[in-house]
């Protein structure tokens with residue numbers, strides 16, 4: 281019987297966002313479509329703790345194994361994150377080949393599913409004669425940009441931030457300034473630019489592209505991607521897939537939220553990858569304080585350069601929140617909660633007291649906000665986050681966006697103004713109403729006859 285159950289191998293590259301959305305997709309395949317799944321996980325030798333927290337609660341028909349750690353010690357410290365991620369995978373290909381072969385012998389292996397950086401594994405699927413699919417864990421708009429970049433490369437020689445006019449990646453696309461395009465194309469001399477330029481070709485080799493978004497959220501982008509005879513292979517909107525199965529309510533900040541008025545608290549987080557400079561953290565603290573609104577702030581230690589790394593480390597050992605302005609915690613006592621490093625984000629966003637999200641606009645965070653109807657203050661930092669911010673503010677109109685000054689710092693005045701606009705103005709009310717409509721559309725996508733339910737069945 282085990283042999284007749286269709287089996288899928290999933291390969292998540294480093295990054296919690298990749299793992300979480302793939303495991304959510306695996307859960308649906310197991311629950312509604314009678315598949316079994318094995319996760320084969322390349323890793324770079326760093327701690328597996330947060331990955332294990334996701335993997336441990338999975339149903340028994342989903343198993344996992346970590347591939348032997350790759351040696352990344354010869355990489356220069358400033359190697360871009362995208363290169364680092366892809367190298368972790370390419371340096372694991374021999375081990376991955378062996379694991380896939382073993383799976384093909386012991387199960388009825390019907391497909392390989394990799395994430396957006398996983399295309400170097402396509403050849404291994406071909407060797408085994410199984411189709412390779414790609415799970416694109418960002419939005420349809422950024423996928424359109426991936427397919428558009430080779431055209432821009434032909435059309436212009438300047439850096440994209442100097443383009444004479446904004447770009448449209450598909451008919452009906454909101455205009456995007458070059459500076460808001462994805463990070464890997466911001467420097468044409470850089471190796472990651474060549475990588476980004478080649479991605480469209482790689483994606484064309486997939487048997488299908490699964491996008492963690494839904495038709496009603498990005499109709500024009502999906503229309504473009506799904507037109508027959510277009511460049512991409514078949515595209516399947518399969519979202520919004522966000523983290524589920526988090527029932528524990530023991531957390532201190534959830535209990536604090538229980539005591540706050542409805543829709544009154546701003547949740548502040550820059551994601552697992554986002555850090556701010558010391559100056560910026562302090563400016564944000566003053567901005568929060570000046571706004572007078574309630575908040576839950578997930579803070580991380582300031583980003584360090586080699587100059588101050590030792591100093592920062594010594595300070596942290598003495599007092600973990602040393603970088604906050606003096607007296608901040610006392611002055612905001614009762615009004616705000618500061619949570620070091622990690623908070624139960626999905627539960628916070630689904631709590632009735634939460635009324636806004638100041639976010640780095642990572643796509644997982646955006647989807648979690650949409651599913652819970654929480655409007656956003658967009659503060660994008662890196663990767664494709666600026667593109668997400670453009671979509672949220674200009675196209676969907678469910679977010680406000682902050683802009684840094686010439687020194688790259690978002691000033692306290694702007695922060696507090698944005699918070700007031702979001703939490704207590706007519707404008708904020710409209711953003712919330714539109715977010716509520718999106719929330720409904722998100723629920724509908726996974727109804728019995730919903731667009732994403734149907735697309736997954738079709739797939």
Ligand code: BUP
Nearest residue numbers: 296297551552553622623624625626642643644645
């Ligand atoms: Br930080 C944080 N609690 O404190 P990313 C994150 N998460 O539950 P995204 C928490 O981790 P990027 C925290 O809800 C999301 O499901 C969060 O977060 C959860 O991914 C997951 O890494 C991953 O911030 O941004 O939002 O896609 O572009 O940085 O990958």
